[in-house]
Amino acid sequence: MATIKEVAQRAGVSIRTVSRVLNEHPHVANATRERVLRVIEELDFRPNAAARYMRTGQSQLIGFLTDEVAQNVFSYDLIIGAQQAAWEHEKLLFLLNTGNDPEVEIRAINMMRDHQVEGIIYATMYHREIKRSQFPEDIPAILVNCFADDRSLPSIVPDEIGGGRLATETLLKHGHRRVGFVNVAAKEPAPLGRLEGYRQALANYGIPYDEALVRFIEEPFEGIATSTYDCVLSLLQMSDPPTGIFCFNDMMALGAYDAVRKSNLRIPEDVAIVGFDNVEILAAQIHPPLTTIELPVFEMGQLAVRMLLGEGDIAQGEQPVQHVIACPLIIRRSV
Amino acid sequence: MATIKEVAQRAGVSIRTVSRVLNEHPHVANATRERVLRVIEELDFRPNAAARYMRTGQSQLIGFLTDEVAQNVFSYDLIIGAQQAAWEHEKLLFLLNTGNDPEVEIRAINMMRDHQVEGIIYATMYHREIKRSQFPEDIPAILVNCFADDRSLPSIVPDEIGGGRLATETLLKHGHRRVGFVNVAAKEPAPLGRLEGYRQALANYGIPYDEALVRFIEEPFEGIATSTYDCVLSLLQMSDPPTGIFCFNDMMALGAYDAVRKSNLRIPEDVAIVGFDNVEILAAQIHPPLTTIELPVFEMGQLAVRMLLGEGDIAQGEQPVQHVIACPLIIRRSV
DNA sequence: ATACTGTGTGCCATCGTTGGCAACCAGATG
DNA sequence: CATCTGGTTGCCAACGATGGCACACAGTAT
Numbered sequence: 001m002a003t004i005k006e007v008a009q010r011a012g013v014s015i016r017t018v019s020r021v022l023n024e025h026p027h028v029a030n031a032t033r034e035r036v037l038r039v040i041e042e043l044d045f046r047p048n049a050a051a052r053y054m055r056t057g058q059s060q061l062i063g064f065l066t067d068e069v070a071q072n073v074f075s076y077d078l079i080i081g082a083q084q085a086a087w088e089h090e091k092l093l094f095l096l097n098t099g100n101d102p103e104v105e106i107r108a109i110n111m112m113r114d115h116q117v118e119g120i121i122y123a124t125m126y127h128r129e130i131k132r133s134q135f136p137e138d139i140p141a142i143l144v145n146c147f148a149d150d151r152s153l154p155s156i157v158p159d160e161i162g163g164g165r166l167a168t169e170t171l172l173k174h175g176h177r178r179v180g181f182v183n184v185a186a187k188e189p190a191p192l193g194r195l196e197g198y199r200q201a202l203a204n205y206g207i208p209y210d211e212a213l214v215r216f217i218e219e220p221f222e223g224i225a226t227s228t229y230d231c232v233l234s235l236l237q238m239s240d241p242p243t244g245i246f247c248f249n250d251m252m253a254l255g256a257y258d259a260v261r262k263s264n265l266r267i268p269e270d271v272a273i274v275g276f277d278n279v280e281i282l283a284a285q286i287h288p289p290l291t292t293i294e295l296p297v298f299e300m301g302q303l304a305v306r307m308l309l310g311e312g313d314i315a316q317g318e319q320p321v322q323h324v325i326a327c328p329l330i331i332r333r334s335v
Numbered sequence: 336m337a338t339i340k341e342v343a344q345r346a347g348v349s350i351r352t353v354s355r356v357l358n359e360h361p362h363v364a365n366a367t368r369e370r371v372l373r374v375i376e377e378l379d380f381r382p383n384a385a386a387r388y389m390r391t392g393q394s395q396l397i398g399f400l401t402d403e404v405a406q407n408v409f410s411y412d413l414i415i416g417a418q419q420a421a422w423e424h425e426k427l428l429f430l431l432n433t434g435n436d437p438e439v440e441i442r443a444i445n446m447m448r449d450h451q452v453e454g455i456i457y458a459t460m461y462h463r464e465i466k467r468s469q470f471p472e473d474i475p476a477i478l479v480n481c482f483a484d485d486r487s488l489p490s491i492v493p494d495e496i497g498g499g500r501l502a503t504e505t506l507l508k509h510g511h512r513r514v515g516f517v518n519v520a521a522k523e524p525a526p527l528g529r530l531e532g533y534r535q536a537l538a539n540y541g542i543p544y545d546e547a548l549v550r551f552i553e554e555p556f557e558g559i560a561t562s563t564y565d566c567v568l569s570l571l572q573m574s575d576p577p578t579g580i581f582c583f584n585d586m587m588a589l590g591a592y593d594a595v596r597k598s599n600l601r602i603p604e605d606v607a608i609v610g611f612d613n614v615e616i617l618a619a620q621i622h623p624p625l626t627t628i629e630l631p632v633f634e635m636g637q638l639a640v641r642m643l644l645g646e647g648d649i650a651q652g653e654q655p656v657q658h659v660i661a662c663p664l665i666i667r668r669s670v
Numbered sequence: 671a672t673a674c675t676g677t678g679t680g681c682c683a684t685c686g687t688t689g690g691c692a693a694c695c696a697g698a699t700g
Numbered sequence: 701c702a703t704c705t706g707g708t709t710g711c712c713a714a715c716g717a718t719g720g721c722a723c724a725c726a727g728t729a730t
Contacts, residue, residue, distance in 0.1 A: 001448070001473065003425070003685090003686060003687090004686060004687065004688095005686075005687095006356055006675070014688080014709065014711080015711095016688085016689085016709070016710055016712095017691085017708085017709060017710075018687095019687065019688055020688095020708095020709090022687090022688095023688080025708090027706090027707055027708055027709085028707095029707080029708060029709090032372050032708080032709085037535075046445060046448055047447070047449065047686080048451065048685090048686050049385075049449040049450045049451065050384075050386075050388045050389060050394065050450070050451060050685090050686080050687095050727080051389060051685070051686030051687045051688090051715090052686080052687055052688080053384075053385045053687090053690040053715085054385060054386060054389065054684090054685090054686075054687065054688090054714085054715040054716070054717095055687050055714075055715055056687085056688070056691080056715090057715080059385065060450075061450075064430075064708085073413075076410075076411050079430065080432055083431065083432055086644070087431075087439075090446070090459060092429050092431070092446055092447075092450060093430055093431075094427050094428065094429065094430075095399075095414065095418060095428055095429075095430040096418065096422075096427070096428075097415055097418055103703075104422075110381060111425070111426075111427055113336070114381050114382065114383070114384040115384045115385070115395075115427060116383065116384065116385060131707085136708045138336060165400070210674090213690070222619075224620070225620040225621070229622065238730080243685095251616060252619065252622050254620050255620070255622070258622045279616065280612065281616065281617065282616065282617065284557075285559070285586050285589050286560070286589065287559040287560070287561070287564065287590075289594045296394060302542065315706090329358070331607040337718085338715090338716060339716065339717060339718095340716075347681045348679080348680090349679065349681080350681095350718095351680055351681075351718080351719085352678085352679060352680075353717095354717065354718055355678095355679090355721085357717090357718095358718080361677090362676090362677055362678055362679085363677095363678070364678060364679090364681085365680080369681085382716080382717065383715090383716050383717070383718090385715090385716080386685090386715070386716030386717040386718090387716080387717055387718080388685085389684085389685040389686070389687095389715090389717065389718090390684070390685055390717055390718040390719080391685090391717085391718070392685080437710085443717095493690085501718095553723090562704075578713090605698095642691070653704090670682080
């Protein structure tokens with residue numbers, strides 16, 4: 001690949017002048033500029049980013065670190081969102097998936113430091129707390145779907161409570177008064193928050209909380225649709241069964257669908273169902289299409305990069321910002 | 336971040352000596368080496384990759400370009416596979432999704448050239464042909480799930496014919512003699528190849544090809560599960576209906592499931608179903624779990640990086656290699 | 671004593687780019 | 701004619717690392 005030197009020689013000017021043309025400095029005669037530009041075109045010259053970094057200290061690189069996010073179905077949009085925002089700033093994204101192995105994580109962060117990333121985005125599969133000490137002090141970091149134990153890093157997390165409330169209110173708004181909730185049994189922000197949202201929605205409608213309507217699926221979560229199937233079946237066999245069911249996620253809604261059908265009931269006429277996550281491939285394809293709460297991962301990825309680059313008004317103040325992102329309702333046909 | 340100069344100063348040696356320690360050159364006294372190593376540790380020094388590249392010409396960077404792959408549910412594994420192989424070689428992966436926009440693609444390739452990637456991997460969502468001219472001559476490229484019009488670039492593609500044959504034979508092996516195939520209507524390698532595989536399997540079993548059993552879903556493919564639902568319903572209403580159905584992909588199998596249930600038939604007792612792609616979130620979660628053909632995307636990603644780095648015996652000969660990867664059968668419970 | 675070998679170390683150029691500084695030139699001003 | 705101004709251009713150092721070369725200092729062979 002051609003270098004600036006070759007361009008200078010061929011255009012009969014000094015390297016400095018080519019550099020000026022490249023960086024759109026003033027004080028270059030028009031004729032000269034055009035000659036240089038022509039040679040650049042001819043040689044298909046592009047300035048070497050590494051060399052440029054050497055002088056300017058700007059690597060134009062962002063590290064995107066995930067625990068298992070890239071293995072999760074709905075999180076590819078997170079990467080795409082981040083990539084798009086990076087693109088707008090002419091930055092490139094390094095992708096590294098640690099598989100939750102601390103050793104890999106350390107090495108990954110080191111590799112990113114080696115390449116002088118301008119910042120690191122760390123995204124987790126599940127909404128959870130992580131250790132501040134994993135991250136170097138001297139590189140800006142943004143957390144996505146997680147937060148630092150000491151809250152010292154800016155983070156972006158979904159509004160679990162709001163989402164849970166919205167899901168439940170959607171059912172209540174349609175006249176359902178017995179609303180079931182199939183949750184997962186874990187002390188994490190997602191199940192805890194969505195349950196809180198569920199309670200708030202009931203309270204808003206003046207409906208007492210009924211323990212019998214709330215179920216918790218235990219780990220392991222592999223056959224989660226099947227566990228949910230059993231769970232929903234028992235819910236529907238109650239003497240006073242729910243007519244609306246809020247499922248912790250879309251995969252579980254799939255199991256709920258099977259249970260409702262098995263009970264010879266129709267969706268949404270007899271039982272309405274709301275999911276969570278908006279996994280398109282499931283939610284939009286099953287019959288009837290699933291009304292669900294979207295985890296706005298694309299926006300979260302985008303926002304992460306924008307925060308990192310200190311874009312405009314979302315620049316950080318003294319206290320690291322904790323962005324809580326609203327989860328919108330995606331209306332389909334299961335309610 | 337500390338530089339080699341600071342390390343040298345603090346250790347009371349020259350820069351050259353630190354460099355020797357870093358690169359494990361001989362001729363460094365043990366005492367000196369240990370002193371240097373200690374300082375490196377103290378300062379948490381890591382050599383600057385950009386500066387290193389300047390001298391050595393090795394950027395340790397690989398570009399991973401996709402059209403819309405990252406937007407496709409089952410392709411995150413492709414990225415993970417590539418990333419893992421890259422990791423083993425201490426390389427970092429640049430991820431860039433073009434959304435199939437030619438302008439974006441050109442800029443993306445340029446950005447990667449700017450950063451001196453050692454090679455580019457280009458992966459497509461659908462198995463298809465692409466133009467060689469999109470790619471610069473001077474950077475090695477590997478194509479995944481696509482191939483160059485002039486076959487001048489090494490490529491990795493799934494064995495569509497073999498996959499189609501395997502899917503069909505799986506049904507035949509279980510005694511099904513009337514086997515339907517719900518294909519998509521497109522002149523692309525995937526539908527064409529899988530159909531060819533279907534025909535070969537029938538031929539192997541001495542069963543004549545029956546046009547009435549092969550259906551083609553037209554674009555647009557958004558509500559593809561619903562189209563398949565209608566299609567399978569009509570298939571099951573034939574006078575001599577199929578007892579086994581091979582669906583072009585797993586999403587379509589979801590529609591087929593609905594149609595079979597609607598017809599008051601059981602899976603797999605009355606109608607057996609085989610999918611394609613092995614989209615875990617669907618195939619493993621629906622009821623009964625779907626037997627399907629896996630698109631080995633993880634391995635394809637891995638192989639792409641390994642080929643690029645010329646690992647061992649998969650180094651290229653004179654003719655660019657066209658790797659055709661077998662698609663294994665994933666046995667679940669729908670057959 | 672001299673030459674030779676080999677270990678340990680440092681100096682300096684180099685990679686491709688940018689930015690400070692200085693120099694050149696033409697035209698305007700005193 | 702000397703000085704000034706401002707546009708245009710070039711020289712050179714610097715960024716952080718590596719590698720060729722040279723040199724100092726042993727110990728060994730002649």
